Amino acid sequence: MWFLSLIFAVVAALLCLRFYAKRGERKYVLFVVGVSWSIGFFLFLVLPFDLEHAYCKRCLKRNQLDPSVCTCLPYPGIDALPTLIPHAYRTTMLLGYVMNDLLRSYIGSGEFTQRGRVKDTLKEFAAFYVPFGLVSIVFLIYLLSSQGLTLTAVRMMVTGLFNAIGLFILVAFLGYGLVEVPRRLWNRGDTAGQLRYLKFKVAVQSEELHEARRRLDEVLESVSATDAALRAQASSATNMGFVKLQAHMAQILKRCPAHGGRTEGGGIPPVLEMGSGPSADALRVGNGHAGTGAAAIHSVISFRAPEVSNHRALISLHVRLKAALAKEAAACGVYEYYVREGIRQQELLSDVPTTPYGTGLPRAGAAMDSAEALARRRRRLVASFCLRAGAICCFLLSLLVVWCEGTIMLSGPPFNTDASPLSWVLYGWGGGGGISRGGGGWAPLLLLYITTLYCAWCTFFSMFNNCVYPLLKNRNTSANNLLFNATYACRLGPPLCFNLLKLIHEEDAADRQGGPRTFFMQTSFGAMDKMDVVEIGDWFSDYAPLLIVLLCGCTALNLGSALLSCFGSCFSCLRFPSFSFDDDFSDGRIDTGSQILCRERDALASGLPLGAHLQLLSSATSDREENNKQTTGSRMPLGPLGTSLGVGTGATKWRQMLDD
Numbered sequence: 001m002w003f004l005s006l007i008f009a010v011v012a013a014l015l016c017l018r019f020y021a022k023r024g025e026r027k028y029v030l031f032v033v034g035v036s037w038s039i040g041f042f043l044f045l046v047l048p049f050d051l052e053h054a055y056c057k058r059c060l061k062r063n064q065l066d067p068s069v070c071t072c073l074p075y076p077g078i079d080a081l082p083t084l085i086p087h088a089y090r091t092t093m094l095l096g097y098v099m100n101d102l103l104r105s106y107i108g109s110g111e112f113t114q115r116g117r118v119k120d121t122l123k124e125f126a127a128f129y130v131p132f133g134l135v136s137i138v139f140l141i142y143l144l145s146s147q148g149l150t151l152t153a154v155r156m157m158v159t160g161l162f163n164a165i166g167l168f169i170l171v172a173f174l175g176y177g178l179v180e181v182p183r184r185l186w187n188r189g190d191t192a193g194q195l196r197y198l199k200f201k202v203a204v205q206s207e208e209l210h211e212a213r214r215r216l217d218e219v220l221e222s223v224s225a226t227d228a229a230l231r232a233q234a235s236s237a238t239n240m241g242f243v244k245l246q247a248h249m250a251q252i253l254k255r256c257p258a259h260g261g262r263t264e265g266g267g268i269p270p271v272l273e274m275g276s277g278p279s280a281d282a283l284r285v286g287n288g289h290a291g292t293g294a295a296a297i298h299s300v301i302s303f304r305a306p307e308v309s310n311h312r313a314l315i316s317l318h319v320r321l322k323a324a325l326a327k328e329a330a331a332c333g334v335y336e337y338y339v340r341e342g343i344r345q346q347e348l349l350s351d352v353p354t355t356p357y358g359t360g361l362p363r364a365g366a367a368m369d370s371a372e373a374l375a376r377r378r379r380r381l382v383a384s385f386c387l388r389a390g391a392i393c394c395f396l397l398s399l400l401v402v403w404c405e406g407t408i409m410l411s412g413p414p415f416n417t418d419a420s421p422l423s424w425v426l427y428g429w430g431g432g433g434g435i436s437r438g439g440g441g442w443a444p445l446l447l448l449y450i451t452t453l454y455c456a457w458c459t460f461f462s463m464f465n466n467c468v469y470p471l472l473k474n475r476n477t478s479a480n481n482l483l484f485n486a487t488y489a490c491r492l493g494p495p496l497c498f499n500l501l502k503l504i505h506e507e508d509a510a511d512r513q514g515g516p517r518t519f520f521m522q523t524s525f526g527a528m529d530k531m532d533v534v535e536i537g538d539w540f541s542d543y544a545p546l547l548i549v550l551l552c553g554c555t556a557l558n559l560g561s562a563l564l565s566c567f568g569s570c571f572s573c574l575r576f577p578s579f580s581f582d583d584d585f586s587d588g589r590i591d592t593g594s595q596i597l598c599r600e601r602d603a604l605a606s607g608l609p610l611g612a613h614l615q616l617l618s619s620a621t622s623d624r625e626e627n628n629k630q631t632t633g634s635r636m637p638l639g640p641l642g643t644s645l646g647v648g649t650g651a652t653k654w655r656q657m658l659d660d
Helices: 003-020 027-062 078-108 114-147 151-188 191-236 241-255 292-300 311-348 371-406 421-427 442-464 479-503 506-513 537-543 546-556 559-568 588-605 623-631 650-659
Strands: none
Touching: 003 027, 027 078, 027 442, 027 479, 027 506, 078 114, 078 479, 114 151, 151 191, 151 371, 151 442, 151 479, 151 537, 151 546, 191 241, 191 311, 191 588, 241 311, 311 588, 371 421, 371 442, 371 479, 371 546, 421 442, 421 506, 442 479, 479 506, 479 537, 546 559
């Protein structure tokens, strides 16, 4: 039955691609990401079958005279795992540290030909790996000559280094997910609070969409100016070099959205002749304002000077355009997702009479007398109860995992104590019984699968929702973000397996019972803490899980958000909008999001696309941010995006004139 794990891994990878990858994504990107996810998922999905089979073999070894007392599941072809697992492990190392990074560089390159993109990728690859390789060679020569190590010992040490990197990544993601997954489920059970959260997110995403469109318009202006400069230079040039530059420029212009491609303000500004200024009707920026609005902007911000017309400048411009288009498309997709979720949540709470302020909270004494409203309320209460019950179950599982992580250090000297409840259930107190005593069967397999899947869920939840390269819902994830998460899925598969083996103290049980070990423990990763080259092997694998306990505590107490809020009061670049489901939390963005949802609902009723007439209703900040500004002595008036009007930067003036 172990082959079911391979089927589950492939199906899970396909579902992730179906849910996250944007429509029309390149086939080779989907293939590489799908293979990376499939192998990464397969490693931890096959481990419970591997463990159950090991329990069966140990039972058969103990009861050679009466094998009928052992419970074993059928495993045709299980002997292929000793070959399959090491190959899968090496493939994850290749994909996680080389191939996916190369493909990300290839996709992000600004070159205009396939050969140029390959050359640019190899240059970027060599810029990092050649110095790293030279240092590694020098260090290798030192180890071989001075320390007397063999090549096999050095290879094991290098493998241990990569394994340690994977374990540190696992600590960061798992420590956050063990707290955030139950908290997220519990908050989703709060229907009124969920509506307030969606309104808050709509307002935040409207700001990000507005900023993304502003940056895209700036890049489009640069494209227009560069194209005009290139045409003027080509008309007076005698060499053929400008012909190739014009061909490259045509590829850049082909990427630019048409005038109706985005919203009313979409598209590249018309190409202007050199020496002529931009007219009021020619310049189109922002949210579609032309005429007097464009002239007002031009009176504040001078017309962007044309870029230098050479090959390197066109590559840089091409990279900027690709990044701006990707950011604008992602921001638009996320904005549409939260708007639709907010409208759906409003419809779910439509039977609840609200206050005049649109908070979604019922008025005192308000009655719901329709049968449909009562049925809708009943369904909402059932859904809320199921979510809260699921949150409690996840919370108990998190407590179990955190306890087992914190007691791993007790298994070694000087304590030599097994304090893991999972180990007690599987092997009994002192290793003398437990559900694995009679072999394998469904009971050990089910327990192992619940623990493995929950740890994997918490880990990948944190990875998929990271703040740098997240996977965006509703099929809005770019190729760069997909490859980033595929890279770390490869790096996290083996550490998850190793961590589960430490949680259940499988190594200690195998030593006590003297039976066969799992196939995974026979790999270089499973035997990481037995490497004699590095003396800290046991110490690292026993005490590193304490970092998970520490990170869980920091996440539960929201120390990270409090620290960012503290630094954000001094540094604007570290100021991020945060939401709290506490009843006393208030934020102007909630009212702003409510107004945006009303406008977008009317736009959908009129057949208009979401965000077509987006007008940013900003200067909405939370009470905490207002207090921070007052304590820092900042009493300057705020601009449309919450920025100080007294700064006088070009970006601030741009935002101000766009909103005006």
